[in-house]
């Protein structure tokens with residue numbers, strides 16, 4: 033049986049998802065400038081560098097210092113490659129001087145390494161301090177939110193970011209159990225608050241909600257996509273791999289309208305849409321059975337690509 037380590041450009045750190053379709057859609061200029069806004073273990077960047085010409089540039093961004101170290105060890109000898117430490121919420125500040133860009137890639141969420149590393153506190157499969165910060169230099173961890181946020185904020189967090197229908201009940205149990213310091217404790221409190229059949233789903237949803245909140249994942253995505261309007265040249269591409277519907281919905285709406293709210297963009301005098309991007313994926317690209325069998329993480333991946341117009 034194949035496992036994720038057999039996939040192209042996979043390492044023990046992470047296996048890049050939907051690699052072929054992502055690069056096919058992203059690359060329009062072989063000697064262009066590309067930003068990998070979620071460098072991780074550098075799998076997508078490594079494959080991208082292999083496709084590009086000798087005058088190309090790939091700038092890898094990550095908010096996690098460990099990811100930058102991993103990718104630099106892998107790709108640091110390639111003079112076409114450089115890294116920047118920071119969140120893509122500040123894409124403009126990080127790569128604003130490097131444009132116009134030919135392509136930007138977002139492979140959202142966390143890497144396999146971040147999940148597997150017990151001490152990072154992302155997974156309920158290991159008992160560890162409740163951390164979940166992708167950037168360990170930032171002050172607010174999941175423990176801070178669980179133990180200090182007020183009831184209404186916690187309920188909203190679980191409803192909106194976790195789409196958890198029993199948010200109120202779970203938050204009441206959390207407040208009674210404070211302080212909640214570890215992933216194991218949190219999972220136990222959630223399990224005890226919901227019917228047995230829903231335990232696994234609720235624990236997953238609560239962990240997702242906290243991770244999104246701690247790292248402001250949706251706010252960063254919206255700000256970064258907006259920045260791409262200025263940073264990407266006409267004809268350049270933005271490719272986004274998302275792993276849950278909250279992200280995918282935002283990407284789809286933005287690629288079609290240039291907005292995140294429900295309004296539609298205006299039209300010019302000829303009736304053409306004034307949206308800054310043309311959506312190239314009416315249906316998102318998903319992984320095939322072989323990839324999902326080798327790498328279960330690929331199951332929820334949705335690739336959307338848009339061209340700057």
Ligand SMILES: C[S@@+](CC[C@H](N)C(=O)[O-])C[C@H]1O[C@@H](n2cnc3c(N)ncnc32)[C@H](O)[C@@H]1O
Pocket residue numbers: 046047048049069070071072073074075076077093094095096099118119120121139140141142143144166252
């Ligand atoms: C799914 S992994 C990327 C894996 C990578 N494509 C590879 O092939 O190895 C996502 C990475 O994005 C980083 N990340 C998530 N949100 C970020 C943000 N707002 N700014 C910068 N990096 C971010 C995470 O730290 C993680 O390393």
